[in-house]
Amino acid sequence: MQSLIVVVPAYNEADVLPAFHGRLMAVLDAMPIASRVLYVDDGSADNTWSLIDSLSTADERVGAIRLSRNFGKEAAMTAGLDRADADAVVVIDADLQDPPELIPDLLARAREGFDVVYATRAARDGETAFKRFTSAAFYRVMERLSDTPVPRDTGDFRLMSRRAVKALGALRERQRFMKGLFAWVGYRQTSLVYHRDPRLAGKTKWNYWRLLNLAIEGLTSFSTAPLRLATWLGLSAALFSFVYAMWILIKVLFWGDPVRGYPTLMIVILFLGGAQLLALGVIGEYVGRTYAESKQRPLYYVDEERP
Template sequence: MSLNNIIPFSEEQKATPGSCSTRTVTLIVPVYNEEESIQPFLDKVSPVVNGIATGVKFDILFVNDGSRDATERLILSAASCRSDISLINLSRNFGKEAALYAGMCHAKGAAVIPLDVDLQDPPEVIVEMIARWRDGAKVVNACRARRPGDSWLKKATANAFYRVFNTLAEQPIPRGVGDFRLFDREVVQAICQLGERSRFNKALFSWVGFEAEEITYERPARAAGETRWSYWKLWKLALDGIFASTTVPLRIWTYFGIFMALVSLAYSAVILGNTLLFGVDVPGYASTLILILVFGGMNMFALGIIGEYIGRIYTEVRQRPVYIIRSLHPSTETEV
């Protein structure tokens, strides 16, 4: 089975937004141990998408990211009764970034909308997304105006991440916008051509450009189940996002090293002049130890940043696939 296939343009997908032909929109839903959320999600999404004006039809593409519970069985059970549901089973848990990439590479719609199965991405927002898309927007970002379901710590760390990332990154990402967006097929094609292994989708979505519009919504609490995102996983995702999107941390330490070299040279000149003019002072143990510890700690920190980049270089040069597919349902693949 070929990996990372990109679905080509169909005649339907090439139609202009204003055409009267029926166009398909694919909802991409990554799932990992979400057996409690599958049925509530379908019950909530189906009436919304079925009620959208004529000219648009929907299909739902679940990406099972190595679930170990009954998630796969429940999706297959729903798919046996509905022709608009399909499923990609990955061979193990590759992470949400890889699962979303797999979904985008296999989505067949003229537009795609990634959304979470926990219903924190309200399906009602899709109506406005479709309206903006039909008016010509290539990307429609859904911005979270309020997040009442999140703790103050999660809100604070999220705001801090956006500030740090947008300060360092060459291409900023919109604050408060997650993966819940609409992408025209042209944008999907561009995103799927980006083959890096260390993926931070929010940065990639911004990097490809295209005309983007923004709508706001209030993010509710989870409808069922528990989040899989611990603070440790969020921390690792933040590091991936920064180190995969910019080399500014390396540049900062280059400038800092030059600054410290100049300061050290000036200080050495002062010590030398003081010794020649006034003789040798009794060396201070405390000041020497402090200097050793401070500079040693800074060196280790700098080496850690360099190590983060080297680790990502190692991941890229191995050229392993971003994901591996165990099975597809329906089993027939679109020929490319």
């Protein structure tokens, strides 16, 4: 590998960006490989873009892209990867939870013949026990339900070869779950275990609502298991209703049936209604994603760009 580009998506990271850039450039300066940095500002509302613009002006090795609005991290990463022309590409966040000092180790593993080297978290400092639990549960559910295995406890921090990036660029779906897409392209992949640090400054942009939506995105993008679950739930409800109806019929024929059973009737109605609404909700998730894909809107728009 003769060249390297580090793609850094950033959204409201003005508090941490100077420290991140200093550590990253120190790493790249010490490496015997032609290296560049490409920052992608995902429509930040603070002065993130002005900092990136000044870094690009001061150092010709620094490129910059500003999206026309906040399209989301998945689209920001895609914008950077679309413009990454190098033998190796590293994706890393700017919050310094993923240490730039690990990049030489990623390169070393890639030279062993791997196209993708993803960083697997051995520990997650600075996060609550509930967040660690839900994250671990999500990856294990994805591992069981998805047809494409998604590595456990692995974020977006990784190195990819030129052909892996080119293959990823051919996937233009609008509903993007990048962790799944990284795995879907295949090629030789391996992990590098590391200790994840707490965020150096600023606030995380991933609240529980956004994380829940991302989890739904991942499950519906890479698995039809929710649809199968809705089918089995419907079949179970129908079977239960049939058995219960037979019991009511037998009871009436042999013992009669005075006017009773209102609580039981309500339980059955509520159960069937809930099962139907759940199935409709699952189907609606897939229909909504099909609708979004059918519109064929661009993944992002670029407002400004610095070579």
